[in-house]
Amino acid sequence: MKDFLYRFFQGRYGAYGTDRMTRFLLVFAAILLVLSFLTPVGFLYYIAFIILFYCYFRMFSKNIPARYKENETFVKYTDKFLDFFKNLKFGANRNKSFHIYKCPKCGQKIRIPRGKGKVSxxxxxxxxEFIKRA
Ligand SMILES: [Zn+2]
Structure with missing residues (x-):
């Protein structure tokens, strides 16, 4: 049986373990399942199944570069999402002592301490490089 599983998973994405996207989707599906039982919103049950189906599809997929890329995109966006909440948490405090400027060339946000006059x-x-009043 173990041998069978080994052969079955060989060359498939699931052989490399579960990635962050899969783990997130599994937890998300579990939450939806619980919610579908606790609330009258029954269709959550179907959404949970679609998500689970997608997880299995990814684990059994042989197109490893595509699945890897999916997870990379997922990680990138969830990091942005988490950063957004971190900024919310510290934002109120931070804005008092810093100016936030956007780089005119690439749009990167840059923090500059207040009260320094003109700074490069x-x-x-x-x-x-650009000159700003902070
Ligand atoms: Zn820049």
């Missing part, structure tokens, strides 16, 4: 700012991402 160097973008950490693209290296563009």
């Amino acid at each position: 700012v160097r973008c950490p991402v693209c290296g563009e």
